Amino acid sequence: MTTAVILAMAVLGGVANANDFQAGVARKAITPTGSIWMSGYAARHTPSEGVMHDLWAKALAMKDGRGHRVVIVTIDVIGLPREVTDEVVARLTKKHGLERKDIMLNAAHVHSGPIIWPNLRLLYDFSDKDKRQLIDYRAKLIDDLVEVAGEAMADLKPATLAVGHGSASFGTNRRAWAKKKWAPVDHDAPVVRIAAPDGRIRVVLFGYACHNTAFVETCHKLSGDYAGFAQIELEKAVPGATAMFLMLCGADQNPMPRGTEDLARQHGKAICQAVQETLAGPMESPEPAIRTAYDEATLDIARVDRAAFHRELKSDNVFRRRRAAAILADLDAGKNVWQQAVPVQAIRLGGRVVLLGIGGEPVVDYPLRLKREFPKLNLIVAGYTNDVMCYIPSHRILMEGGYEAVDNMVYYGKPGPFAGTVEDRVIAACHRTLGEVGEK
Secondary structure (H helix, E strand, O other): HHHHHHHHHHHHHOOOOHHHEEEEEEEEEEEOOOOOOEOOOOOOOOOOOEOOOOOEEEEEEEEEEOEEHHHHHHHHOOOOOOOHEEEEEEHHHHOOOOOHEEEEEOOOOOOOEEEEOOOOHHOOOOOOHHHHHHHHHHHHHHHHHHHHHHHHOOOOEEEEEEEEEEOOOOOHHHHHHHHOOOOOOOOEEEEEOOOOOOOEEEEEEEEEEOEOOOOOOOOOOOOHHHHHHOOOOOOHOOOOOEEEEEOOOOOOOEEEOOOHHHHHHHHHHHHHHHHHHHHHOOOOOOOOOOOOEEEEEEEEOOOHHHHHHHHHHOOOOOOOOHHHHHHHHHOOOOOOOEEEEEEEEEEEEEOOEEEEEEEEOOOOOOHHHHHHOOOOOEEEEEEOOOOOOEEOOOOHHEEEHHHHHHHHHOOOOOOOOOOOOOHHHHHHHHHHHHOOOOOO
């Protein structure tokens, strides 16, 4: 058989030699030592009290036959601010020669984990000691993320890639639940399987679009919520594999029912079952050929008069007072508070499989729209990627108002809701990144 025939068969069959694609994995516990202030609920008034299970940073590194490397890190925390991701990226670029577009950092949006300073810093009035503890934890977290990504790249070995989709139904659009009317949901549970050439599964990267809020504000034990339990269950079901949870665009989806450890475990098992069923069924196996792109959407925030923040300083709402003081300080320092950059990243793994990451907390309208607009792609749309600065409402949500459009901006320290162009600008950035990785 001639070389030309062999190459033609490889192209037609979509199968690459195992040595052409490599993958590596690493994990590192990031559970805080001792009691620490937790993030996600303004109603909490005391720090954490014990640990239900460890929090983790897990890294998947991949390298195709052309030598293109990419690393995906999933982290069991509420969100990573730019102060963290920019430092992690700078250090990985310097140490390992990666480009910005080759590094994806996704937060599980865990509401039973520590505050990642300065993300959501307006939730509490911190003492100097508390603030110092949070800054020290952030510094260690940055070290841990750089280390775990490096360890994954050092672990690169021949591997195979497969992608499939399952479904889980416990994610409920909280607007439908609260207002008793129709609202969109996204029950997709995508699965990326990385296996050794002998078929042994090494990594299962799986996602779901739903807040990690099975535990409510009365829980003061550190945990990864339903996603933490799902990873634990999946690693029991697939011995030797590392389970990694990818938070999708679940800003307006909550687990239902919720409020107890039993329910958190129940939802974790539901996701685990969906993933197992996907792994046992037919999956798409593209020839791995990695392409990456990174862009940012610049979003305008609707302007209000400076006097409004002076009035807000006298509000009965402590969070509005804190927001007003922070905005006035930024204005005095000459900062532009009226625009917000939102990172958008695309990783094409081969064939039609693309992982698209959007920063902030995007609502489910985004993945539903993108999947309609790119029907030929096997598209996985993650939120909470590379920066979590506030909610990213769709035009529909912006017109409806409410927490996802307006109130969340108080806790995130933003001066007001976005202008009406928010959805179009985010979608345009998604189109640009998808275009760069080869979507025609």
